[in-house]
Amino acid sequence: MCSLQHVNPRVRGIGDSPQSALQRLAADLTRQLTQGAQKPFKRVIDVSSGDPHKAGMKPISFVRQVLSACLYPELLEDKSLPPDVKTRVHRLLETCDGGSVGSYSESSGLPHVRQSIAEFITRRDAGVPSYAKDIFICAGSQRALMIVVKLMASGEGDARTGVLIPTPCPHTLPPVLDEAGAVAVPYELMEERDWAVDLEELHRAVAAARGRCEPRALYISNPGNPTGHLQDRTSIEDVIRFAAAQKLVLLVDEVFQDSVFEAGREFISYKKALFDMDKEFSQTVELISFHSLSSACMGECGLRAAYMETVNMDPEVMTFVDTMLCGDITTPVTGQLALEVMTNPPRPGEPSHDTYTQEVRLVRATLVQNAQRACRILNDLPGMSCRPATGGIYLYPHLHLPPECVEQAKALQLEADVLYCQQLLAEEGVFVGVGGSARNHHLRLCVLVPSDTLDEVLARLASFHLRLMGRFLSD
Amino acid sequence: MCSLQHVNPRVRGIGDSPQSALQRLAADLTRQLTQGAQKPFKRVIDVSSGDPHKAGMKPISFVRQVLSACLYPELLEDKSLPPDVKTRVHRLLETCDGGSVGSYSESSGLPHVRQSIAEFITRRDAGVPSYAKDIFICAGSQRALMIVVKLMASGEGDARTGVLIPTPCPHTLPPVLDEAGAVAVPYELMEERDWAVDLEELHRAVAAARGRCEPRALYISNPGNPTGHLQDRTSIEDVIRFAAAQKLVLLVDEVFQDSVFEAGREFISYKKALFDMDKEFSQTVELISFHSLSSACMGECGLRAAYMETVNMDPEVMTFVDTMLCGDITTPVTGQLALEVMTNPPRPGEPSHDTYTQEVRLVRATLVQNAQRACRILNDLPGMSCRPATGGIYLYPHLHLPPECVEQAKALQLEADVLYCQQLLAEEGVFVGVGGSARNHHLRLCVLVPSDTLDEVLARLASFHLRLMGRFLSD
Ligand SMILES: Cc1ncc(COP(=O)(O)O)c(C=O)c1O
Ligand SMILES: Cc1ncc(COP(=O)(O)O)c(C=O)c1O
Numbered sequence: 001m002c003s004l005q006h007v008n009p010r011v012r013g014i015g016d017s018p019q020s021a022l023q024r025l026a027a028d029l030t031r032q033l034t035q036g037a038q039k040p041f042k043r044v045i046d047v048s049s050g051d052p053h054k055a056g057m058k059p060i061s062f063v064r065q066v067l068s069a070c071l072y073p074e075l076l077e078d079k080s081l082p083p084d085v086k087t088r089v090h091r092l093l094e095t096c097d098g099g100s101v102g103s104y105s106e107s108s109g110l111p112h113v114r115q116s117i118a119e120f121i122t123r124r125d126a127g128v129p130s131y132a133k134d135i136f137i138c139a140g141s142q143r144a145l146m147i148v149v150k151l152m153a154s155g156e157g158d159a160r161t162g163v164l165i166p167t168p169c170p171h172t173l174p175p176v177l178d179e180a181g182a183v184a185v186p187y188e189l190m191e192e193r194d195w196a197v198d199l200e201e202l203h204r205a206v207a208a209a210r211g212r213c214e215p216r217a218l219y220i221s222n223p224g225n226p227t228g229h230l231q232d233r234t235s236i237e238d239v240i241r242f243a244a245a246q247k248l249v250l251l252v253d254e255v256f257q258d259s260v261f262e263a264g265r266e267f268i269s270y271k272k273a274l275f276d277m278d279k280e281f282s283q284t285v286e287l288i289s290f291h292s293l294s295s296a297c298m299g300e301c302g303l304r305a306a307y308m309e310t311v312n313m314d315p316e317v318m319t320f321v322d323t324m325l326c327g328d329i330t331t332p333v334t335g336q337l338a339l340e341v342m343t344n345p346p347r348p349g350e351p352s353h354d355t356y357t358q359e360v361r362l363v364r365a366t367l368v369q370n371a372q373r374a375c376r377i378l379n380d381l382p383g384m385s386c387r388p389a390t391g392g393i394y395l396y397p398h399l400h401l402p403p404e405c406v407e408q409a410k411a412l413q414l415e416a417d418v419l420y421c422q423q424l425l426a427e428e429g430v431f432v433g434v435g436g437s438a439r440n441h442h443l444r445l446c447v448l449v450p451s452d453t454l455d456e457v458l459a460r461l462a463s464f465h466l467r468l469m470g471r472f473l474s475d
Numbered sequence: 476m477c478s479l480q481h482v483n484p485r486v487r488g489i490g491d492s493p494q495s496a497l498q499r500l501a502a503d504l505t506r507q508l509t510q511g512a513q514k515p516f517k518r519v520i521d522v523s524s525g526d527p528h529k530a531g532m533k534p535i536s537f538v539r540q541v542l543s544a545c546l547y548p549e550l551l552e553d554k555s556l557p558p559d560v561k562t563r564v565h566r567l568l569e570t571c572d573g574g575s576v577g578s579y580s581e582s583s584g585l586p587h588v589r590q591s592i593a594e595f596i597t598r599r600d601a602g603v604p605s606y607a608k609d610i611f612i613c614a615g616s617q618r619a620l621m622i623v624v625k626l627m628a629s630g631e632g633d634a635r636t637g638v639l640i641p642t643p644c645p646h647t648l649p650p651v652l653d654e655a656g657a658v659a660v661p662y663e664l665m666e667e668r669d670w671a672v673d674l675e676e677l678h679r680a681v682a683a684a685r686g687r688c689e690p691r692a693l694y695i696s697n698p699g700n701p702t703g704h705l706q707d708r709t710s711i712e713d714v715i716r717f718a719a720a721q722k723l724v725l726l727v728d729e730v731f732q733d734s735v736f737e738a739g740r741e742f743i744s745y746k747k748a749l750f751d752m753d754k755e756f757s758q759t760v761e762l763i764s765f766h767s768l769s770s771a772c773m774g775e776c777g778l779r780a781a782y783m784e785t786v787n788m789d790p791e792v793m794t795f796v797d798t799m800l801c802g803d804i805t806t807p808v809t810g811q812l813a814l815e816v817m818t819n820p821p822r823p824g825e826p827s828h829d830t831y832t833q834e835v836r837l838v839r840a841t842l843v844q845n846a847q848r849a850c851r852i853l854n855d856l857p858g859m860s861c862r863p864a865t866g867g868i869y870l871y872p873h874l875h876l877p878p879e880c881v882e883q884a885k886a887l888q889l890e891a892d893v894l895y896c897q898q899l900l901a902e903e904g905v906f907v908g909v910g911g912s913a914r915n916h917h918l919r920l921c922v923l924v925p926s927d928t929l930d931e932v933l934a935r936l937a938s939f940h941l942r943l944m945g946r947f948l949s950d
Pocket of ligand 1: 049051139141142143170221227249253254292293294306804
């Protein structure tokens with residue numbers, strides 16, 4: 001029998017985020033609307049998390065053309081598919097057992113795809129070598145992270161594995177630690193420095209944690225979800241030195257490495273920065289970097305494929321990653337093939353190159369313009385301030401709410417930003433994420449949406465916000 | 476730092492099956508062959524586990540046509556796609572957020588797909604109602620099982636959750652219990668009764684387990700992997716009464732429900748049998764049934780999608796299934812859409828109906844003929860006996876090896892069937908699975924392969940087997 005008292009206490013302990021409650025409300029509103037209910041809005045717009053296609057962004061044609069013909073190779077006779085699609089499909093189907101995407105693959109991923117990923121990383125990092133054996137393909141970067149954290153979770157009481165995580169962090173992160181049985185050790189990002197990582201704060205956090213748990217890993221999201229912060233080389237080196245001194249494994253979520261906004265800035269991977277440092281670091285610091293099909297330019301969240309690259313990890317320990325991946329049997333093969341395309345896009349001169357490049361450029365242009373416009377408009381609202389984003393797909397505006405507003409939320413036993421998001425959703429049909437900081441109030445806003453959708457979001461948000469502020473000012 | 480001593484003891488405790496070692500050997504041989512090495516065989520044939528497309532079985536066209544156009548809707552303009560493919564694609568894309576398979580879905584699955592599955596179950600079970608709310612879609616039935624077992628794993632020492640599992644069982648099952656932290660409680664299937672479940676043996680197993688753990692669930696595979704046994708109604712009712720008396724949750728792997736060989740026999744689901752029983756059972760016995768795209772007739776293992784239907788489970792407990800599925804974020808959307816097609820195939824009169832039906836019929840015919848032929852040929856070999864299979868995709872022949880052969884294996888610290896499989900693989904390039912029983916020796920053989928592949932497997936196997944037997948008889 002499975003009664004409540006027999007549910008795995010670890011599972012029972014997985015926290016329910018305020019975001020989930022809002023998600024249910026949003027789903028409920030959408031249901032009401034489809035059933036013909038009258039609301040002040042015609043549809044719910046969800047900008048609470050990164051789901052570009054849901055918001056109306058278009059997929060990259062080459063990815064879809066290749067996948068569709070991999071699924072149904074009879075299409076290869078179709079005249080309308082570009083020849084490099086056909087070549088790619090032949091090459092990819094050769095790597096699938098029995099020439100079918102319906103076969104299981106090796107648990108850690110198709111060897112050819114792992115090799116393409118390694119070559120992509122080597123090119124990205126200006127020649128720092130990457131090896132297929134260090135690449136593990138998983139059903140999403142969330143799953144990859146779960147596998148790693150679960151692998152590292154050990155000990156009891158004050159010997160339990162601790163993982164340093166930023167505040168704010170992706171709202172999907174804390175439940176991963178809960179389920180794995182690791183202790184979250186929060187460190188604050190610095191809003192006044194555009195959400196930079198602060199070295200002193202890392203020291204404070206790790207010192208405060210010792211005695212309560214054994215910190216063994218440091219999670220970083222760069223470019224930051226939800227901050228939009230892009231670390232520069234100095235900042236990355238600082239973090240690496242800190243990790244080395246504290247013997248922490250670096251878990252670096254670099255899923256938005258394809259999204260850097262500011263002219264003159266570029267994405268530097270932790271691995272590249274590490275390998276440019278002294279041997280004392282480059283040969284010892286343990287690093288796991290995550291990248292995903294759910295990246296900004298692909299946005300293929302529903303296909304579920306991602307990879308992690310492991311650096312300086314004990315090979316014996318890594319065999320257990322294999323063991324755990326065997327539990328999933330195989331990462332979805334269609335997703336794996338899309339990863340191959342993402343990391344090995346059409347080259348100059350190939351028939352699909354120009355279209356591919358234009359489509360990616362269009363996503364990036366939309367993203368940059370959206371981020372800048374949204375930041376400007378949010379900063380113009382009274383009681384709202386927003387740091388500019390340099391990368392990623394989110395903005396993270398600060399709400400400066402009147403004390404009465406905070407009191408009202410308290411009376412309802414809610415955080416003020418949670419109440420704000422509930423009311424915004426119910427009154428305007430805009431689903432914005434909640435901040436997730438205990439100390440002050442923020443919103444998370446995904447700006448990787450078509451620009452007219454963003455216009456609508458900002459208009460509805462401004463209207464609600466001004467109404468709210470007016471209500472309290474006139475009271 | 477993550478050194479070996481810090482690896483999660485639960486993860487370190489996941490057993491490595493003899494099958495994995497053989498898998499590595501098979502992969503190695505294949506690598507050698509592609510690099511031009513000379514062997515007595517040109518390719519390794521893997522019949523150790525169910526991977527129909529790998530073995531050369533063909534996908535069902537309608538499934539692939541629908542998926543390819545869902546991925547690349549521009550194909551809908553293609554004249555060659557049947558009109559019901561187009562209608563289906565429109566309907567399915569409407570259910571995806573933003574009309575794209577690239578969007579995340581609700582964690583428990585797309586509502587429309589859950590509804591189609593519920594309707595399929597209702598039709599299958601002659602009207603016993605099934606509800607979409609009780610259907611959870613996962614990335615494979617293995618993952619679904621992991622989620623359920625993990626949910627139920629609790630307690631320490633002799634209060635740990637125990638799960639009754641058959642001997643023999645799917646080779647992928649024991650690691651699931653290890654990782655979840657549940658205790659395996661083995662019960663023997665009865666070879667002399669064509670691998671039937673024996674009630675007395677279930678009683679013996681559960682009694683022996685009490686005091687060592689708390690048995691809370693009973694896993695059954697029906698039709699059986701690897702036994703090929705199909706339970707009849709009486710046997711199912713016996714198991715249900717046993718589960719009721721012992722307060723066990725029934726975890727029924729019904730993945731091969733689409734594969735019953737014997738004329739006059741039909742698949743009866745546990746749910747149907749349960750609902751035909753008295754209220755004292757039908758309203759109380761907790762049942763979770765699993766079905767998958769990796770079924771016999773679909774064989775779409777690489778797409779990774781499956782579902783479980785929960786019956787009589789505490790709804791509060793079931794919210795934790797949702798919680799755990801949130802950790803995976805979303806089941807691959809292409810796989811979910813294929814599940815919709817599997818459970819809602821083209822109907823009579825629709826353009827694709829005949830082709831669909833013929834293709835499915837062809838898979839079934841191949842399977843039946845293969846199973847019968849293989850069984851006959853195996854039984855003709857000296858030192859080999861094989862019970863006929865009534866369903867599923869495996870045969871499970873018994874090896875009666877000369878004592879010298881068993882001694883030789885012992886000297887190498889191996890089970891005799893493991894040594895047999897190693898030598899068969901190395902000498903003939905045929906990868907057959909190992910039995911997995913401590914008491915006697917068996918092979919597992921997937922017969923869902925093209926019939927000429929089966930011919931080759933049987934010829935190589937016979938040649939090896941006769942050589943081996945001859946070696947010992949002439950010694
Ligand atoms: C920081 C971060 N990592 C990863 C992901 C994607 O997760 P997955 O690869 O599992 O789809 C997201 C999605 O929004 C994210 O924000
Ligand atoms: C008994 C059994 N269940 C399930 C599966 C399939 O697992 P999944 O649905 O995770 O592909 C198999 C595959 O061979 C099996 O034999």
